Structures are given as C-alpha cells and as structure tokens.
Amino acid sequence: MALLVDVQNVYYTTRQAFGRHFNYHAFWRRFAADREVVVANAYAIDRGDPKQRQFQDILRGIGFAVQLKPYIQRSDGSAKGDWDVGIALDAMEAAPRVDRVVLASGDGDFDLLVERMRERHGVTVEVVGVERLSADSLIRAATRFVPIEGGLLL
Numbered sequence: 001m002a003l004l005v006d007v008q009n010v011y012y013t014t015r016q017a018f019g020r021h022f023n024y025h026a027f028w029r030r031f032a033a034d035r036e037v038v039v040a041n042a043y044a045i046d047r048g049d050p051k052q053r054q055f056q057d058i059l060r061g062i063g064f065a066v067q068l069k070p071y072i073q074r075s076d077g078s079a080k081g082d083w084d085v086g087i088a089l090d091a092m093e094a095a096p097r098v099d100r101v102v103l104a105s106g107d108g109d110f111d112l113l114v115e116r117m118r119e120r121h122g123v124t125v126e127v128v129g130v131e132r133l134s135a136d137s138l139i140r141a142a143t144r145f146v147p148i149e150g151g152l153l154l
Contacts, residue, residue: 002039002094003031004087005064006105013106013130014148021154022104027128028062030152031102039094040064043083047071088113095121104128104148108135115141128152 010022024042032040042064044056048071056066067090069083084107091101095117103110106129114125118141127134127142131149139145 001032001035001037001100001102002091002098003028003037003041003064003102004039004091004094004104005042006083006087006103006107007042007044007059008082009105009107009129010148013133014153017130017133018153022148023152023154024059024062024064026151027104031126031128032063035100037063038098039090041067041087041090043067043069043087045069045071045083084109091117095123098123100124100126102126102128103142106130106134106138108137111135111137111141114138118143 014020014022040063042059044066046052046068056068059066067083067086088110091103091113095101101117101123103114103125105127114127117123117125124143126144126146127138128146129138129148131147134145
C-alpha cells in the first residue's frame with residue numbers, strides 16, 4: 001500500500017474544523033497496521049523553524065519519508081508552497097506497485113488523480129479528510145472516504 005499525506009491541507013482543515021491537530025500515530029496504526037507499506041510520504045513546507053523540524057522528526061519516527069519544499073514568500077505578500085504536482089506524480093508512480101492508496105487530503109485538485117489511479121491501475125483509493133472541508137468531487141472519486149474525526153484527532 002501507499003500512504004500519501006498532504007500535511008498542509010490536513011493541518012489547516014483540522015485546525016479550522018475542530019481547533020485540533022491530526023493524530024499521525026493513530027493514522028499510521030489504522031491504515032498501515034499489518035500491511036506492507038511500499039510508500040509512505042508526508043508532504044510539507046519547510047519554513048526552517050525548530051518546532052517544524054521537531055514535527056518532521058516525529059513523522060520520520062512514525063515511518064514517513066518527509067518530502068519538503070521551501071516556503072516562498074512573494075513580494076506581493078502572498079505565499080507559495082503546495083505539493084499537488086509532487087503528490088500526483090508519486091501517486092501515479094506508486095499505483096502500479098500497490099493495491100491500495102490512502103490519500104490524506106481534502107483538496108479537490110486530486111479528484112482526477114484518484115479517478116485515474118482507480119481506472120488505470122485498479123487500485124483501491126481511500127481518501128481521508130475533514131468531511132465538511134473536503135471537495136465533493138474528491139469524495140465521489142474515492143473508493144472510500146474516511147472522515148477525520150474522533151481518534152484521528154489529538
């Protein structure tokens with residue numbers, strides 16, 4: 001199986017919906033227990049601060065490979081730093097090697113990716129996200145949608 005976590009999306013949606021954090025340990029136990037994990041990536045933005053490095057080390061300790069992109073502050077005050085293309089590429093590369101992909105994100109940009117993985121590679125795709133902040137198109141594209149709630153929150 002492959003586990004792919006859009007860290008920024010999960011962080012902001014759980015914070016907005018619940019005022020809480022995502023429980024990565026519980027996520028790993030629930031989805032990776034007793035399974036062969038071929039890919040486990042957590043995609044994050046690197047701002048270079050010590051608390052963030054500590055969090056990244058925790059993710060590595062759980063079993064994730066932490067994929068980092070630098071945080072870019074534009075001159076107009078806006079920021080750039082999303083992993084959509086990187087997640088899509090890694091997912092399509094993993095899909096032929098696994099029978100199940102778990103994508104933690106509610107980002108509707110991934111709906112076509114999820115459909116293609118299911119159609120072309122016959123994989124089961126479980127999407128994990130905050131239900132009320134996840135795109136309906138992504139929820140429909142998934143084999144199964146798992147809402148972030150209860151034990152998946154700290």
